[in-house]
Amino acid sequence: MAVLEFKGYSVEELSYQKNRTYQAKKREVDLNPKVEISNTFNQDEIGVTVTVRVGSLKGTAAPFVVVASVRGTFRYQSTEDTGHIGVDTLVKKNAVAILYPYVRALVSSITNASNDYPAFILPTINVAQVLDERGSNSQAAD
Template structure:
């Protein structure tokens, strides 16, 4: 049995909205996704949520805004953690790495379905680096 067991995922939110202010140019569209990660322990399971926000309705250079939110249910089997990696590390790295492809697929599908722009394929990410950057920003804000 795995140390971290992935039970299932659910889509919390998926939305696409066209930006009527968008002005088409010959320049490449610059879209910087904002990714948020939350985890919530609930009795013997852990719920990890990955939220992605892309674009803006306030800027002329963004053709759309997309929001996707996916939560996954995980179970930590402490007795199987022979290397003593720990629940925090497993949740922060492995759970997010498991859920992110679902978010990527949702974003690609909904942007492709718009039939106005090519599908937006989110880049793969280094989960550990992303979490470290978020942690550093949070500490600076506190």
């Protein structure tokens, strides 16, 4: 049995809104994705939510805003943690690394379905490195 058992995920939020004031220019659009992570602990069950916000409705620089939020449920098996990694490290790094690809797929799908712009593919991230660089800050990546 695994130290951190992934029980499944659900989509908490998925939205796309077109920026009607967007002005297309002959330059690359910087959508500046922001990742937020939150955790809840209930005895041996752990909930981890990864939320990504891409784009903006403010101003004319971004053509849309997308919000995708996925909540995963995990179970920590302390008896299997022979390396004494600890629940905090496993949740902060492994759980986010498990959930982030689901968020990436949702963002790509919804932006592709808009039929106005090509699909936006979130960059891959090294979760451990990003979280270490940010410390305990809840915002994981820009």
